[in-house]
Amino acid sequence: MxxxxxxxxxxxxxxxxxxxxxxxxxxxxxxxxxxxxxxxxxxxxxxxxxxxxxxxxxxxxxxxxxxxDGGSTAALPAPVETSALVPVATLNAPPRRPALRLQARLPNGVELDLGEATTDEVSSILQMLCRLPCSVSTRG
Structure with missing residues (x-):
């Protein structure tokens, strides 16, 4: 100092x-x-x-x-004017979700093919498949 x-x-x-x-x-x-x-x-x-x-x-x-500067607020940024209205078209448009393609071939020969599916659909099917018993574990 x-x-x-x-x-x-x-x-x-x-x-x-x-x-x-x-x-x-x-x-x-x-x-x-x-x-x-x-x-x-x-x-x-x-x-x-x-x-x-x-x-x-x-x-x-x-x-x-x-x-x-003589009391002026020129050094301050000017406020940005925004509209209080939102276009209605954007409110009614459904949200776009990416389409997924799921293909699986299981060892027992079963084939699973979901063409175009949303993430929710793929998630539901994967949860359902995870709940099924495994064929290897059911062999006695």
Whole structure:
């Protein structure tokens, strides 16, 4: 930490409230914000170095930029206008599920061929097949 930063850190907190909140000096806040606006400076790093929450420091930076720009909100992104209406065609369209093809040839010669099936259909058939007793285990 440089000598300038240690001076800034000691002069930042003007008052400590009983509930833990701190009141910061306006000049020290401005100096810290101006440091943050230098190219290549990490806002989170400076916040950590000066014992200030990074989100609070970002709030100070936004306020500083608004004051500097004459109170305009040009630095803020414009809100995106969205329509509250949704096209009805998309609500009525059935969900598209990928079609699966299932083919199986069992050792006893039984062949199972499901042409095009949905995932639900394939899942149901596989569950049913898993419940059947195995022919090897039924031989006595």
């Amino acid at each position: 440089t000598e300038h930063n240690s001076e800034l850190l000691s002069s930042m907190v003007v008052k400590r409230h009983r509930d833990g909140r701190r009141r910061f000096d306006a000049k020290a806040k401005r100096a810290l914000v101006e440091q943050c606006l230098q190219p290549g400076v990490s806002v989170a790093g400076l916040a950590l170095e000066h014992g200030v929450n990074a989100n609070l420091l970002r709030k100070w930076i936004m306020r500083y930029q608004q004051e500097r």
